[in-house]
Amino acid sequence: MTTVEPEQAPAASGAVAAVVVRGLVKRYGRLLAVDHLDLDVPAGSVVGLIGPNGAGKTTTMSAITTLLTPDAGRIKVFGHDPDLEPREVRRLVGWMPDFFGLYEGLTCAEYLDFFAAAYGLAATVRRSRVGDLLELVDLTDKRDTDVAGLSRGMQQRLGLARTLVHDPSLLVLDEPASGLDPRARIDLREILLELARQGKTILISSHILAELGEMCDRVAIVQHGRVLAQGTPDELKAASRGTTSVQARILGGPDAVQRAVAVALDGGALQAVGQGPTLFAELTGGEDAAADLLALLVGAGLRVVSFAERDGGLERLFLSVTDGGRS
């Protein structure tokens, strides 16, 4: 077996590229899931893929992890093409899907041991590796528990341990925090930060923005199969300056909210959506724009209960970058 040398990728800015994606296209029938997507993941970094459901995050991750063949475009994982050299890529990549594949009747230790064996690890190596991983994800006391009996958070941690059985350099984690309670989410973040400290490259996706803000070195915002913006969180913040998000609660049911959406769009909002009784709007300009919108809503006879500028952070950034970029 040859050791795999991470290759200097031409497109990355000086740093060694863990993943380079160029012009990735994938169609499912008539649906264009990924539309000329470009992505850079420098080695040793934590990169967040942010986008709503159906944005193409999972498809992109599947292509990186050799699980599907793209219709067009090129991918390099440490210099290897997942399509042409799947074994090399599989050896280097640990993949955690947005579901937990359960083998009933296996204990946690056996579950990990099975996957370690599937990666061709010798029995002696497996024994110590399984012990280490259970300790890392804090499941040592669940060692001999049936995997079916684990809580969602524990399953998620065991799933993370599974992606690590062959000591991969790159972790591809698809929505790892979805469905976790806050406590479990913090535990997961701790483990991921520890892995990042150990030098693992991590590509992580989410549609819940808050959980990625603090731990990502870089963020790529994906919608409709394209990366709309990527860079460090600071860079993206700077790019989104000059817009304001507001939310308003409107009385009068869905019709009133729809009317409010129309009013906001007519009034020059970059984007406006109704969600339940609440209107979310993205405006060009600062506080003046927000005040103008309120005046318009009230002027249109809508009954506004509350009106507030939304707390910024990544969520606002996301809204502004995704839909501001389209219109």
Place this chain on the structure above:
Amino acid sequence: MRAVNPVLRRELVERWRSRRAPVTLTLYLAVLGAIMYLLYRVGVAMLDAQFGFGVDAASAGPVLGRFLIEGLFFFVLLLVLFVGPGYAAAQISGERERRTLTLLQVTLLGPLQIVLGKLGAAVAWLTLLVTAAVPLGAAAFFLGGFGLVDLLRGGVYLIVIAVAIAAMGLGISSLTKRTTGSIVLTYGLVLTLVLGTFFLSAVEAVFRATRNAHVPTPVALYLNPFFGLADAVNAARPMFFEAGGLPSPLGLLGQALPEARMVDEAMMGGAIAGEVVEAVPVPVEEFESAPLVPGEEPPPVVIAEPDLPPPMVAPDAENFRPGVRPDAGPPVWLIVMLLYLLMGLLGLLVATRRLRVTEPRSRVSATAGSPPRPGAPAPAAAEPGRWERAP
């Protein structure tokens, strides 16, 4: 030492930790045991009816023994076809349903390794089913009427057929999304192979009979697992009823075998008439019994194959040797077995192909959005270096 296929190991652990396998095995043996007991009673009753009451059990032993062992083979195959395919049919679609299939595919296990692991588990299960039935033949072993070769050939045949069907089940399992669909399709296939071939054969026989007098063995029967089994255990006897054999299901099926595969009629007649054939020394004197029917000078029978194994137990088996026949014509059981092996291989091939995730690049560039310009080199594979920038 080479490591055990991890998929196989996991399947075995999972199977034997669940309650399903032991329960299935117990039920299977209970049903088979009950059938064997019934067959024994039926056999004795038929012998009584044929020869009158007070038949000497020892002299009729081999006839009863053969009846029992043919019944055992028939019902083991029937039950294995009932219990076996479901397991295989659930294996790949089951992984898909549990969402573990992609987790396996992303490891270094190749599609073939996954499929072979699954097949290995099916082989272990089916071999267990067949071998667990052996003790139920104990009564028949004691009565005799068949040779060790019959047993071994029948056993190997059973396992091969069962494994081949399991391999087809794996292929079907790899094609379906849901386990229920896979199981329905697999049992549908088994039914077609068992009953569909009978139906086709009947149609063929009738069709041929209307055209000429000679009706050869219908072609479709060569796909019927029971038909091959009848040949494998030498169940074919011409006019068996008149000759004194008992009508086992396999014996009935054997009637359709090509004539060359039939056990010699004269030998059967001689055996039942109680003639001592060519003075084969009978080792245990006290077992010698009076002939059932006084015979009227049958022609001396020459035993064609002197190197056959000795009969199992009963001394009367020395003059009742239904396994003996001038081996002529191509062995039907071998043909059936080969056909099944081919179909099983096809199943494995399908499963292996379906488990492959990354298609060869050439197919991708053919389906890629823009058609390649004539004369231009193939876009992706030919220039692996030129991928940096998409326009």
